[in-house]
Amino acid sequence: MLIKSKDKATPKSFEITPETSYWSRREWLKSAGILGAGLAAFGGAPLPAMAKDQNWQAILNDKLASSKKWPHSAQEELTPYKDVISYNNFYEFGTGKSDPVENSKDFKVDPWRVQITGEVGKPGHYTLEDIFRPHALEDRVYRFRCVEAWSMVVPWVGFPLGDLLKRFEPGSKAKYVRFETLVDPDRFPAQRFARSTIPWPYVEGLRMDEAMHPLTLMVVGVYGKTLLPQNGAPLRLMVPWKYGFKSIKSIVKIEFLEQEPDTTWQRLASREYGFYANVNPQVDHPRWSQKRERRLPNSIWDPNWVPTQKFNGYEEQVAPLYAGMNLRTHF
Numbered sequence: 001m002l003i004k005s006k007d008k009a010t011p012k013s014f015e016i017t018p019e020t021s022y023w024s025r026r027e028w029l030k031s032a033g034i035l036g037a038g039l040a041a042f043g044g045a046p047l048p049a050m051a052k053d054q055n056w057q058a059i060l061n062d063k064l065a066s067s068k069k070w071p072h073s074a075q076e077e078l079t080p081y082k083d084v085i086s087y088n089n090f091y092e093f094g095t096g097k098s099d100p101v102e103n104s105k106d107f108k109v110d111p112w113r114v115q116i117t118g119e120v121g122k123p124g125h126y127t128l129e130d131i132f133r134p135h136a137l138e139d140r141v142y143r144f145r146c147v148e149a150w151s152m153v154v155p156w157v158g159f160p161l162g163d164l165l166k167r168f169e170p171g172s173k174a175k176y177v178r179f180e181t182l183v184d185p186d187r188f189p190a191q192r193f194a195r196s197t198i199p200w201p202y203v204e205g206l207r208m209d210e211a212m213h214p215l216t217l218m219v220v221g222v223y224g225k226t227l228l229p230q231n232g233a234p235l236r237l238m239v240p241w242k243y244g245f246k247s248i249k250s251i252v253k254i255e256f257l258e259q260e261p262d263t264t265w266q267r268l269a270s271r272e273y274g275f276y277a278n279v280n281p282q283v284d285h286p287r288w289s290q291k292r293e294r295r296l297p298n299s300i301w302d303p304n305w306v307p308t309q310k311f312n313g314y315e316e317q318v319a320p321l322y323a324g325m326n327l328r329t330h331f
């Protein structure tokens, strides 16, 4: 169990902006480009020809050094870095919370390709340099709520997933996006055993409008540094209004689909985990309440319970995605 740390982090570029920005729904939609011009096509660079592998870390380092503070960060105390990198769920490294930090020490990102496939104009196998190059990075502090009723406040570094997806030119039939994690028993020890805990690859999915929502982040760093393997290096999602299991790690495949894909946890226990998995204190997990959460760091003597908020506190921004939907049946 983790003990609450007394020392305060020194302010860095990723930290909290003063509450000067008033985050009204209207302001938000304007800044996200949803009002007025609408979702303008991403004006960034077209995809370059297959780039070399070795450059990605240097490119990422430059981008991390010049990342911009996002003006809408959560104004809450950050979960310390040591907790973010040592209390993890990443079943490819084992099911225990400390398995990922212990079993990922030798993890090598290279070589890495991301396959883009399905209902899309520019399918292919892309390098990390192809993926990163045109995107400016943002430091965004998000609340992060696991379905197991613990939570953190984390300064992620990334860029909007929608900006990346648009570069591949999704077709009109693309209604959903499906993501897969790497399968490689040499790099993920839990994949070496035939009788594994979950079927590989780990699979997640989003509806297209959820994937394009400006809050949905493609994460490449945390606390201003390159993402560590235990947090899903080199590329993981962060969908802050959904339970943590939607935020798939170490992505190697993005598929554009007409039909809703099957996802890992839904397949394993469809009564307990749905496709939507929106954080909702009014809809309990069949085995526990979702009304509150243990905010990390905590201890068994000081569980640090805080009330869970609908859509994890992002209701104003995302509720319109689910207008008219029954959130009890679509849990």
Ligand SMILES: Nc1nc2c(c(=O)[nH]1)N[C@H]1C(S)=C(S)[C@@H](COP(=O)(O)O)O[C@H]1N2
Binding pocket: 084, 087, 088, 089, 090, 091, 092, 145, 146, 147, 181, 202, 230, 231, 232, 243, 244, 245, 246, 247, 248, 249, 250
């Ligand atoms: N590939 C993969 N992605 C995954 C998981 C996993 O086991 N495998 N666990 C999920 C769950 S349940 C949570 S809570 C978050 C944990 O992210 P963190 O360890 O960076 O806090 O990752 C999610 N993404």
Ligand SMILES: [Mo]
Binding pocket: 089, 145, 146, 147, 148, 243, 244, 245
């Ligand atoms: Mo989770």
